């Protein structure tokens with residue numbers, strides 16, 4: 001089945017005919033984020049059982065609840081600052097924000113009253129969806145179109161599967177044409193592989209005054225890194241990013257060591273790095289009452305199982321002007337993060 005978006009394919013072809021082969025990052029930017037036709041920007045992305053793929057968030061509210069516990073612990077350790085922001089980037093339809101705020105309102109009203117939740121979202125259609133989802137929390141939630149528009153903040157920057165959705169270049173490859181068909185062409189000149197992720201670290205580091213950056217994503221550390229592109233639609237992995245352009249998700253595995261290096265160059269400290277299995281197990285071991293209902297137990301199985309989301313996802317924590325070393329529940333079972341990153 002070919003369900004490509006013809007208008008999008010047409011404009012990519014036109015660009016290649018005029019400019020010659022284009023970088024994979026440019027292609028990925030159009031496929032996912034073209035203002036009118038992109039898979040995410042047009043709100044065609046459907047995440048969950050009936051959609052294209054699962055994320056931690058789509059498994060159910062348990063993920064947000066466990067993270068809310070971790071956020072509250074961070075707030076406690078920082079001495080309970082009064083104006084505390086949780087900044088989320090890549091919030092999709094706002095489910096995670098709703099799950100976190102609902103849990104804090106019901107279980108940690110002291111923290112809830114100090115929190116302002118800020119969603120960084122460039123796409124109007126997604127902002128509208130998010131507004132509907134978190135409607136009950138009123139002006140506790142605010143929006144910014146981009147990180148540069150956010151003022152400096154004390155608190156947490158959180159993302160789940162944000163970095164893997166950022167456009168990347170491929171080694172010695174560009175996107176060209178064979179007749180009308182998009183193809184990979186060899187390209188001798190190497191381009192910077194993950195510039196958008198490194199730029200993201202720079203921007204977050206500039207905006208975070210004090211607190212923690214917590215990024216959950218899938219990738220590799222150190223010598224294990226392999227360039228890996230996944231194209232997903234209707235719970236299938238497609239063979240090529242050119243198959244269902246505009247209607248499929250494209251992700252690239254993260255090079256965690258590059259992110260860590262960029263962080264240290266920007267005065268962030270590596271406060272923790274582990275896989276999701278160990279991260280969530282650490283939180284649950286401190287707060288076992290969270291997972292008592294049957295439904296939560298099933299969700300937990302998906303989040304923790306090594307063949308589901310437990311091992312393929314990793315969690316990186318970067319701190320600024322706050323010392324969390326060895327004391328956050330999520331990293332209770334983690335090894336030395338710098339060693340894990342190959343530093």
Ligand SMILES: C[S@@+](CC[C@H](N)C(=O)[O-])C[C@H]1O[C@@H](n2cnc3c(N)ncnc32)[C@H](O)[C@@H]1O
Nearest residue numbers: 040055057089090091092120121160161162165
């Ligand atoms: C794979 S989805 C993950 C969505 C959600 N966090 C979840 O776990 O279900 C990636 C999301 O990141 C968003 N995104 C990509 N680049 C972004 C940026 N620079 N700022 C904000 N969101 C961005 C995309 O629009 C998309 O909604």
